[in-house]
Amino acid sequence: MSDLASPAGLRRPARALVSVSDKTGLVDFAKGLAAFGVELISTGGTHKALAAAGLQVKEVADVTGFPEMLDGRVKTLHPKVHGGLLAVRGKPDHEAALRAQGIAPIDLLVVNLYPFEATVEAGADFDECVENIDIGGPAMIRSAAKNHESVAVLTGASDYALVLAELEEHGGATTLALRRRLAQKAFARTAAYDSAISHWLAGEIGVAAPDYRALGGQLVEALRYGENPHQIAAFYASGPRRFGVSTARQVQGKQLSYNNLGDTDAAFELVAEFDPARTAAVAIIKHANPCGVAEGSDLADAYELALRCDPVSAFGGIIALNRKLDAKAAAAIVKIFTEVIIAPDADEDAVAIVAAKKNLRLLLTGGLPDPRAAGWRHTPVAGGFLAQSRDNAVVDEMDLRVVTKRAPSEAEIRDMKFAFRVAKHVKSNAIVYAKGSATVGIGAGQMSRVDSCRIAALKAREAATTAGLAESLAKGSVVASDAFFPFADGLLAAAEAGATAVIQPGGSLRDDEVIKAADEAGLAMVFTGVRHFRH
Structure with missing residues (x-):
């Protein structure tokens, strides 16, 4: 018989x-423990809450014979606490040491930590954040988790019902299987807690590449599978709160898949580039790349313009909105098959319209992420991971330098900025044609930049044909490139497609050659000095 299932694996706390x-849920849980004859020991505010509920509970100071001190910084850091947690039951020398020192075993530990993460998120100052770094809690959690052979450790209210159910099932005892499961969670919780502290402190003192970088997260949802059915996957929330998929409330629809979540995140980050106080904007994403983005007089107008760019690819796509979803926009969106709609909010009429498509997921985030916000992104590689700061450069804050004989018109500048916002979220090599604050052709993820130019031009011609127009949508457009043109061929392909102006970072050894080609083609061109590679 496995030790996990054997009677020896049962321990009565x-x-x-x-x-x-x-x-949260503390009093009911403590009453449940007391009903099984478990003696309760507690500290400070927890003791007051339990005593006020009429429970018999001892103060930790009465157990240790030592008062809380240093504003509560020292209260459980004592041998009578850690000895009671760490002593190996049934080991003669351990039990003799407990008897000699008058230490009683502690069989169950319930600790959740000072709210450090919430304190940082609330914008507290440095000293307040430091005061919310828990020391005694993690120490006790780790002691109990190490000795899980005998001790059950609970680190959150979500553990309460599970433990009470097991006590009920096993006559007041816990199984080794449960204690091991709780121990794993406990070590992960303290690791994530320390990760949050170390990330925050590195930022506060300006250390960009600390000697050690820890990653931590809290489970949001176990997913059916990953990118493919043979892969295991789960969704975790980590770091400072950022509006998006981690804050979203799913109003309706099927469970989101791994791919849905990745695409939805990409869509919402893109649409957040457009200030909702200035304009309504819609982004349509397929396989993490935009297939249509537009601004409009309202969301419905923006959606129709975005859809026009590539209506074939938009089928089964992700729709992201920068404003509250209204009935007019909802009615337009549900006309074709869509996987997900994500928006800051939605009105009742819009929700009712979407409800008619029972499998369509509607996510409401409560706000938009700030594209200027600092943060970190991590990419796994063999044996480790790469860490880089988020690309939080925005075109409105860039110094656009005219490098051609012809300066762009005001209308071209507006479209250039629009196209460069979109190019930031297109996989490299990225080319975006735009006109009238709407994409008209997008080329993404090609090994050659000139191929991206040609693919984007092809998409613009196909979109025009679908719309019943004789002339390519790229005619009279501007073109944005996420990185410099290494040769003039890509720029000439854009000119051939009908583009009249170009926005690109510049910085190529052949910039002079590219500028000369632009002048000969009558193009206006500006350099941003900022590259937007996205791999």
């Missing part, structure tokens, strides 16, 4: 130490 910051 006689004493529990309870010390929590978040007291």
